[in-house]
Amino acid sequence: MTLRIGFAYNERSAEEAEPPSSAEEAEPPSSRAAPDRYAEWDEPATIAAVEAALRRRGDVVRLEATADFPQKLRETRPDIVFNIAEGLHGPNREAHVPAICEFYDIPYTGSDPLTLALALDKRRAKEIFRARDVPTPDWLVATPETLPRGEIPLPAVVKPLHEGSSMGIPDRALCVSEAQVRRRVGEIRELYRQPALVEAFLPGREFTVAILGNDAAARVLPIVEIRFDALPPGAAPIYGYEAKWLWDRPDAPLEIFTCPARLEPRLARAVEAAARGAFHALGCRDWARVDVRLDAHGAPHVIEVNPLPGILPDPEQNSCFPKAARAAGIGYDELIGRVLDVALERYGLPR
Ligand SMILES: Nc1ncnc2c1ncn2[C@@H]1O[C@H](COP(=O)(O)OP(=O)(O)O)[C@@H](O)[C@H]1O
Ligand SMILES: [Mg+2]
Structure with a gap:
């Protein structure tokens, strides 16, 4: 058949x-x-x-x-x-x-x-x-309001929580300072209406x-x-x-x-x-x-x-x-x- x-x-x-x-x-x-x-x-x-x-x-x-x-x-x-x-x-x-x-x-x-x-x-996947x-880099999830001061892993890759295919991960997703992270978390909220995953850079x-x-x-x-x-x-x-x-x-x-x-x-x-x-x-x-x-x-x-x-x-x-x-x-x-x-x-x- x-x-x-x-x-x-x-x-x-x-x-x-x-x-x-x-x-x-x-x-x-x-x-x-x-x-x-x-x-x-x-x-x-x-x-x-x-x-x-x-x-x-x-x-x-x-x-x-x-x-x-x-x-x-x-x-x-x-x-x-x-x-x-x-x-x-x-x-x-x-x-x-x-x-x-x-x-x-x-x-x-x-x-x-x-x-x-x-x-x-x-x-959730990382949890x-x-x-x-299964080894995975340290991370935190944040909105512009909840981003903690002084506890951010640096350098960090900042990405939207719910995307794939590199959406929301442009060149400047790699952040070396807290100010850059803060800016990128704000941009992700503006463009994608979601929290950001701030992940230690490997x-x-x-x-x-x-x-x-x-x-x-x-x-x-x-x-x-x-x-x-x-x-x-x-x-x-x-x-x-x-x-x-x-x-x-x-x-x-x-x-x-x-x-x-x-x-x-x-x-x-x-x-x-x-x-x-x-x-x-x-x-x-x-x-x-x-x-x-x-x-x-x-x-x-x-x-x-x-x-x-x-x-x-x-x-x-x-x-x-x-x-x-x-x-x-x-x-x-x-x-x-x-x-x-x-x-x-x-x-x-x-x-
Ligand atoms: N924590 C990290 N450390 C180093 N590079 C990273 C990290 N997270 C993402 N990247 C880089 O960004 C790319 C895309 O990230 P990824 O989480 O795989 O998103 P996507 O779902 O868009 O593929 C990765 O292939 C890698 O090059
Ligand atoms: Mg990928």
Whole structure:
């Protein structure tokens, strides 16, 4: 019998397709108008590539995750939903599609609503890392009113509590003084209408770790290193908004990734252990990408978990999960197929 696959996604329309020329364009202050609010939605090319990969495995029904997603899902009742939808509204937006699938008792790929909502709340995620002994840098959460004096870890990276895709993390998110932190916390409130996470800056090497599979069978793909020496001179050593969306363009790609990362076996094992620890601590399923950075002593710490990892299909475009998969000899279509397979297996469904 042919597998019927529902494909859930959010697509960037043409007018949203171009990233703004600066991360902090003058915009009326409201989270709806934040200059980078569509950054996390997928481009038509990505959606077409995932769809093509899924077609090799069964019949595919597109279920764009817009307001009528529940009705469309209920009418189609696919055997499984392949989910890459980033969601529409609010801090729990990534959890909505999986929650609706659960409501109709329809299997879906990837993490469940709890994990997706947790991962998008960087503070809750860090609290769980701490409780589970997954190393993560010190932090505090603050609004302009509650920012304490004299207790701020410095230097610090200041970011919105509920964003991803480097939204709200421009070059000047790296703050070296309390005054800079104070200014940035105020800006985050203005633009994103949310508290800020003020996190101790990790000055060491940065890696991102793609994980595929479940439980003890979760497999770590070759580690990707992010090389800050590829950034323009004077740029802060962070993989923030400018690096991700402005300086790295299809016509002039930034040579910022090395995969597999060149790592001593002992350090590689430590980075993998931190990434695996974070994956399991948040209860990730099927796949996720974990951002890890070394502290001043060379010890790995987890920055965040991405349970809906970016998957740009074009190898020229720098997308870490497909890059790590390629380094393991897994092509794009095979990667999508494997995510589907581990999900089917998890539900006890035939492939
Ligand atoms: N505590 C930190 N120390 C050092 N660099 C950081 C820290 N937090 C974030 N960064 C830098 O900013 C980038 C984006 O931060 P991250 O928390 O991963 O946000 P996003 O969800 O937008 O990817 C990271 O890849 C890293 O380069
Ligand atoms: Mg990140």
